[in-house]
Amino acid sequence: MAPLLEVRDLRIHFPTDDGLVKSVDGVSFSLERGRTLGIVGESGSGKSVTSLGIMGLHHGKAQITGEIRLDGEELAHADQARVRELRGAKMAMIFQDPLSSLHPYYRVGDQIVEAYRIHHPQATRKQARQRAIDMLDRVGIPQPAVRAEDYPHQFSGGMRQRVMIAMALCNDPELLIADEPTTALDVTVQAQILDLISELQAEFGSAVIIITHDLGVVAELADDILVMYAGRLAEYGPGADIFGQPGHPYTWGLLASMPRLDRERQTRLVPIPGTPPSLIQVPPGCPFHPRCRYTALTGGRCQTEVPVLRAAVTRGHATACHLTAAQTARERAALSAGQVPAGAGEPDAREPVLPGGVET
Amino acid sequence: MITFILRRLIAAVFLLVVVSMVIFSIFFLLPKLGGQTNYGLATQYVGRNPTRAAVLQMEAALGLDKPVYQQYWDYLRAIVVGEHYGTGVTSVYCPPPCFGYSFRNQQPVWPMMVSSIPVTVSLAFGAAVLWLAGGIAIGVVSALKRGSIIDRLSMTIALAGVSLPIFFTGLVSLALFSYKWPIFPNVQFVPLTQNPALWARNLVLPWVTLAFLYAALYARLTRAGMLETMGEDYIRTARAKGLPERTVICKHGLRAALTPIVTIFGLDLGLLLGGAVLTEYTFSLHGLGLFTIEAVQNQDFPEVMGVVMLASFFIVIANLVVDVLYAVLDPRVRY
Numbered sequence: 001m002a003p004l005l006e007v008r009d010l011r012i013h014f015p016t017d018d019g020l021v022k023s024v025d026g027v028s029f030s031l032e033r034g035r036t037l038g039i040v041g042e043s044g045s046g047k048s049v050t051s052l053g054i055m056g057l058h059h060g061k062a063q064i065t066g067e068i069r070l071d072g073e074e075l076a077h078a079d080q081a082r083v084r085e086l087r088g089a090k091m092a093m094i095f096q097d098p099l100s101s102l103h104p105y106y107r108v109g110d111q112i113v114e115a116y117r118i119h120h121p122q123a124t125r126k127q128a129r130q131r132a133i134d135m136l137d138r139v140g141i142p143q144p145a146v147r148a149e150d151y152p153h154q155f156s157g158g159m160r161q162r163v164m165i166a167m168a169l170c171n172d173p174e175l176l177i178a179d180e181p182t183t184a185l186d187v188t189v190q191a192q193i194l195d196l197i198s199e200l201q202a203e204f205g206s207a208v209i210i211i212t213h214d215l216g217v218v219a220e221l222a223d224d225i226l227v228m229y230a231g232r233l234a235e236y237g238p239g240a241d242i243f244g245q246p247g248h249p250y251t252w253g254l255l256a257s258m259p260r261l262d263r264e265r266q267t268r269l270v271p272i273p274g275t276p277p278s279l280i281q282v283p284p285g286c287p288f289h290p291r292c293r294y295t296a297l298t299g300g301r302c303q304t305e306v307p308v309l310r311a312a313v314t315r316g317h318a319t320a321c322h323l324t325a326a327q328t329a330r331e332r333a334a335l336s337a338g339q340v341p342a343g344a345g346e347p348d349a350r351e352p353v354l355p356g357g358v359e360t
Numbered sequence: 361m362i363t364f365i366l367r368r369l370i371a372a373v374f375l376l377v378v379v380s381m382v383i384f385s386i387f388f389l390l391p392k393l394g395g396q397t398n399y400g401l402a403t404q405y406v407g408r409n410p411t412r413a414a415v416l417q418m419e420a421a422l423g424l425d426k427p428v429y430q431q432y433w434d435y436l437r438a439i440v441v442g443e444h445y446g447t448g449v450t451s452v453y454c455p456p457p458c459f460g461y462s463f464r465n466q467q468p469v470w471p472m473m474v475s476s477i478p479v480t481v482s483l484a485f486g487a488a489v490l491w492l493a494g495g496i497a498i499g500v501v502s503a504l505k506r507g508s509i510i511d512r513l514s515m516t517i518a519l520a521g522v523s524l525p526i527f528f529t530g531l532v533s534l535a536l537f538s539y540k541w542p543i544f545p546n547v548q549f550v551p552l553t554q555n556p557a558l559w560a561r562n563l564v565l566p567w568v569t570l571a572f573l574y575a576a577l578y579a580r581l582t583r584a585g586m587l588e589t590m591g592e593d594y595i596r597t598a599r600a601k602g603l604p605e606r607t608v609i610c611k612h613g614l615r616a617a618l619t620p621i622v623t624i625f626g627l628d629l630g631l632l633l634g635g636a637v638l639t640e641y642t643f644s645l646h647g648l649g650l651f652t653i654e655a656v657q658n659q660d661f662p663e664v665m666g667v668v669m670l671a672s673f674f675i676v677i678a679n680l681v682v683d684v685l686y687a688v689l690d691p692r693v694r695y
Binding site: 085086087097104115151167168 | 592593594596597598599600601602603604607612615616619689690691692
């Protein structure tokens with residue numbers, strides 16, 4: 001069976017006064033029903049733009065090339081009206097900040113009713129209302145019939161995100177995109193929301209894309225993980241491989257900068273030096289090379305040649321890096337042994353100038 | 361909600377009392393503090409070339425020899441029960457609500473004021489309908505087509521509308537449409553109850569003139585508000601639900617952008633009900649604005665006091681309505 005979502009060589013560019021912002025530059029992946037894909041990267045790596053691109057929610061100015069196939073149907077160049085029909089029905093999205101994402105002037109019940117009725121025009125108000133209450137109940141909001149009459153500001157952050165999830169799932173979408181669903185929430189609530197998402201995924205059988213900058217979020221949930229950097233894929237593979245045998249120095253950096261309890265206090269957090277590059281003037285060669293510690297090992301290829309995504313040792317795991325498989329294995333072993341990178345030490349001092357990454 | 365409105369009502373009454381104190385002080389207390397004698401004060405109520413006897417009589421009639429708080433109390437009481445000024449043959453009666461007696465016109469202030477209210481109300485409400493419809497529509501279109509020819513053109517016109525004074529646009533419109541091409545000849549107020557068609561026709565020029573200024577203001581406000589709200593996260597959510605763009609704009613965008621505009625609208629309307637001074641003067645409409653100008657020119661203090669009280673009443677009421685409306689429109693304000 002064909003995958004539910006197939007993205008091929010997706011490019012989303014925004015013309016601005018300063019130049020062309022290449023927010024997404026050649027991204028390909030696919031997602032089967034019932035599975036979860038985690039998209040990981042720093043701010044401005046293009047992960048949110050990718051998801052908005054799938055939903056057709058980018059501004060009119062965006063230039064999109066490549067293919068987005070949802071259940072075999074091409075969306076990237078489809079009629080806007082057709083994409084609108086699918087939006088909210090076959091694919092739904094929840095956002096980072098549930099307070100600003102819910103309309104402050106409408107009761108949450110009415111907001112869910114609106115989402116339901118637009119895709120079920122034959123449903124009566126009463127049916128839609130019942131559906132809204134059922135959904136609120138399903139996402140764990142106590143007294144759903146009463147709370148449906150409340151406004152978003154009367155809910156706590158976690159409850160608001162539950163409302164968002166209820167709204168997104170009320171039309172039984174086959175694809176759910178969660179863009180940083182827990183970033184704005186208390187740490188104690190984050191796990192509840194993530195549990196809820198995976199629980200509902202099992203129940204509704206939908207495919208889920210979770211976008212996050214926090215590897216911890218996807219560690220448990222995601223079947224596959226896609227690491228993005230500067231609008232391109234750095235690494236793509238099954239979650240177990242990404243955590244067990246990461247193949248890209250950027251992924252190593254992300255893992256090292258994650259708080260962990262099993263390490264000594266001094267060495268616990270290792271930041272990635274430098275800042276994400278400008279998406280207008282992406283560094284030549286590998287976009288990560290100005291921040292990479294291993295560029296000396298490749299004889300200058302990092303600075304001149306754009307690395308292509310190529311298969312790593314295990315099946316389905318691919319890395320866009322010039323290091324050879326042997327080099328990768330050696331450096332990874334050295335890293336996990338807690339040693340200083342054997343390669344070249346400090347990365348290039350040259351930091352990208354120009355405006356910072358574009359976050360949408 | 362009820363307690364909210366009650367609280368606001370009480371506050372409004374209190375505010376009106378304070379306003380009346382301030383106005384009373386300006387006319388009766390401040391001159392005294394500035395060294396004005398009761399005799400001097402009374403002189404100003406008697407007309408030109410007063411005799412000494414007339415001034416003394418006026419002093420007594422106004423009760424200027426009484427303590428100030430007593431005078432203020434009399435002033436308030438007159439509003440409720442009316443007042444007799446002076447004694448004997450020269451005594452004049454001012455029926456309630458008595459907002460003072462104009463000795464120059466030999467008439468109580470209130471009936472004179474009341475007769476000019478319909479003019480001002482007709483002018484203000486008619487213009488308000490025009491400027492709300494025009495201003496908001498232009499503002500929304502400009503915001504959605506930001507940077508386009510339509511946007512630039514309408515914002516240029518809006519800038520002109522804000523900058524050009526009423527007495528310029530009003531006179532130009534009179535010169536063109538009443539004199540050169542007499543589409544609206546002989547602009548004068550005809551009561552609505554008497555002849556609705558003529559009422560509307562004669563008010564078209566003043567309405568358009570006044571609305572042009574406010575529409576320009578509201579177009580800019582709406583445009584700014586729409587640009588802000590259309591960038592909000594909840595607009596993205598509305599689109600993510602799959603709503604048609606029209607619903608996204610009107611139900612989600614405009615709804616939020618309009619809330620602050622309603623507030624400003626209430627205050628503007630309240631202010632206008634106190635008299636659209638320039639417009640009424642330009643078109644010789646005998647509304648509260650023209651009444652005020654004439655009162656000031658004649659130095660008819662009771663009239664000035666009365667019209668200031670009435671204008672502040674309108675503004676306080678407008679404020680009250682706006683507060684309540686805001687709570688209705690924005691659920692976050694309610695409790």
